[in-house]
Amino acid sequence: MSPTENSVTAFGPDFPFDYESWLGHPAGLGTIPEKFHGAKVAVIGAGMAGITAGYELMRMGLHPVFYDPGEIGGRLRSRPFTGQTDIVAELGGMRFPVSSRAFYHYINKLGLETRPFPNPLTEAAGSTVIEIEGNRHYAESLDDLPALYREVAEAYDAALEEGARFSDLKAAIAAKDVERIKAIWDPLVKAWDERTFYDFVVSSEAFQKLSFHHREVFGQVGFGTGGWDSDFPNSMLEILRVNLTELDDAQRFVVGGASKVPKGLWEHAPIAPVHWPHGTTLKSLNDGAPRAGAARLFRDENDALCVTDNWGTTQRYAAVISTCQSWLMTTAIETEEALFSPKVWMALDRTRYMQSSKTFVMTDRAFWRDRDADGREVMSMTLTDRLTRGTYLLDQGEGKPGVICLTYSWMTDALKMLPLPVEKRVELALGALEKIYPDVDIRSHIIGDPITVSWEADPNFLGAFKGALPGHYRYNHRMYAHFMQRGAPKAEKGIFLAGDDVSWTPGWVEGAVSTALNAVWGVMDHLGGRTDRVNPGPGDMWDQLRPVELGD
Template sequence: MTLTAFGPDFPFAYEDWLRHPAGLGQLPDYAHGASVAIIGAGAAGIVAAYELMKLGLRPIIYEAGRFGGRLRSERFEGTEDVIAELGGMRFPVSSTAFWHYLDRVGLQTEPFPNPLTPAAGSTVIDLEGETLFARTLDDLPPLYAEVARAYDAALEEGANFAALRAAVRNRDPVRLKEIWDPLVRDWDERTFYDFVTSSEAFRALSFRHREVFGQVGFGTGGWDSDFPNSMLEILRVNLLGLDDDQRLVVGGVGQMPHRLWTDAPRCAHWPAGTTLSGLNGGATRGRVCALSRDAEGEIIITDRWGRRDHYGAVLVTCQSHLLTTAIRTEERLFDQKLWMALDRTRYMQAAKTFVMVDRPFWKDPHPVTGRPLMSMTLTDRITRGTYLFDNGPDRPAVICLSYAWMTDALKVLPHAAEKRVDLALQALGAIYPGVDIASHIRGEPICVSWEADENFLGAFKGALPGHYRYNHRMYGHFMQDDLPPEQRGIFLAGDGISWTPAWVEGAVQTALNAVWGVMTHFGGHSAAGNPGPGDVYPALGPLDLT
């Protein structure tokens, strides 16, 4: 069967729930038209709002910054569709719940130019001053193939990987949890680096092999920024194919939330032609400054202009740290153990630097070697990853000069865009001597440092060893029957709440969990023959380590 992001912690087929002809569920008549507040107009917020509208509720969306969240496609000035993908830019085909919405709004995709893929054409690996050119793994020295085989062997040795992957493909929740749950106990408090270095496959190799794995890796590139993370986090990425067979969205993924905003699906209660835009008067509301609860039990949202509105339910999709740094949130809205989990969430830093160039000049043959002037580039220099985006032979092209995480991202944090470009050009100049990249640049560069954005404070969650219990508390919060009344009716969603941070599929899946939670909070239930995530959670939910 096709590999999808099925589990492993909660093996529920979200795409099947979405596609079932009976729909997600229904609400009692008295709940129709009730307002629900959605904090954040990113992927989780817009997907949840879209489905809640279809159920007959009225989602009111608040956004403190830019519509779309980290689905941020920024257009270069003077163009119509030449864009820089500042947030999510590569989307694995296993993300089937996310793909449901891409298909709904008619967006097209193409293979992403990852290293050593046909979409990249060619790849250059530059480590410790040695520059290697390759089109496939077979073109590299034997050491690189040894590293790739060693990681495959480590996954099999430490995680029974083939059987685990087969259980995901076969949609076999019993077998999947039979293998996965013991891994949770074994690896929650151990790092990715520990997993690599303690494996027999890597112990038989040199430090250089581990170094190359960290700097170059395979699939999306180097892994060393994730070495301190919990191994469970990396296992999920490998298991669910999130680092394989990735695609880009033609014209920018930021189109997806915008198109859902104006899409008019068939809805309960609402007349034909109803859209999220229409229900919100054509615009989102502004920054949320405070969350509290009134004497009648409704949740009060106070926005930046002092407007106070009361809601029967609220969905929070912003980064969790904003609940203590930007939004004055009554402590009683969440249990103190959940507050611990929300505050202990650790976000990773990420920085990108893009430039537009006159054409895909990198395809020109080098006068001496005959190879392309430039290739997709992985290096230990400050740029780390350089990606090339071709929009056609006679059109402006885009270079992501640098995509860096953690310490490498912090190196450029204080610098303006022009300085970042200068640093990147210096590094690439050492790899491609004589190639005049600067002469091809047009317009102004586009850069991002997610940790410097007050609405994000980081790019995405990177769970540390011991964080499984925290993630479990956040992920399972949509199951509210056992909560005291003062904690009910406020829900959490977003990739940081999911088990797969940094992947939009996690944002979509947690949004759908919250949709089920809001639906049942208002007295609704899943459609007959199409049980929702909360209906099967008691049987299939994540392992409880408490």
């Protein structure tokens, strides 16, 4: 993907550092003193954050050693259907906005193909059906829907202008105008940190003019990718960041599966890495696979950082990057308390994770492209208040099987699925869809075995991703700023946090990549390394760009 001039990217707004430019600069990310070449750095977690950090540390001449009890990719988990390799169910991240420039840096490096994701009311979807309270509407654009839906969309646009100077701030982000961004954004942090998304909507002048049903429809159908009522209790700051940086717009999917990105970097040999011979990869440095999961994290009697794996093997490291979800630091990994300050521990423990469930089936073909007697597609991308909530139709191309995400749900809707086996989940989803499409025999097209996930049931994750509550800005600030360790006590130095739950944009892979790059800078600085003066890193620019402080 090639960015267009003045296009919106994930540039800030909290920390407006240009990760895209830092990554793409010919001077590179920085250098490590020669005496540390080959030094081992533990990376806990082999998801996108861990793999990104490990890949860049390897390029600098360090030796990343991975710990992961699951599989490479983390929540970029692409599960092949029976008998297939590239026809997959995307159980985690499945749609990636083009504003995520740092993530696309790695997609482009690997030469992977992406295509537009079939979100509601997009050309890629073809058609969309919205069914609420039993009323069904078929649409190929917003203009095909009743006035109610346009009123809801227009009210939200007006609310953003009223409550967040939305157009001005987006223009500043597109222009990468740091001064303007901070002048508008920093006061919004103070104004909205302790208020919910729902509060933002209902207190706006635009929505106060409308009925309760308009707000209800907004929660069910939402904007961009679908209904957002599961986010109503969250801090409005999280939603503003998504809107401002267009994370919910112009989304694409990775052909063959999103896990191709971390798995591709695992096996990718960078050109002319420092210290390592040509052909070195993360895979070769790790003897083909990550170690077992980390069971203990501590300092030994010589003050060296140590990791013990699930088999009881302990190894010493020059530094550690932890990318696992924060709750695992207290539930799955025996983590020495002195490694983090009490305030950071509070932030790690207060992280709130959201539940999420998906269920997929493979079909003999993309039968939904068939047309009925009225010229309409027989089945559409579907948003509904029924159990399925969101149903996505994924056309794999001419002559190939199709994929249906029967149900994609969050929070209480996801919890309804939690105790159920996959067959029951499929049955419930089909039952709901058959009420919306009584003339379509979906069952006759299903082939192979269904695939499902409930992220909160996975002991290595305990939830899909963070959903910050009102008042959580200070916690997020502590975790995000953790890579800046020059003034930290010695006992807390050398271990770095990364992952989308550490970022300002939880649930978006760009946050995983950017915090991984922060951790890379932190490790480099910890070991006495430095960036080139013509390509300063996030830590070099911290004092100029740092997020606003709210104080305790």
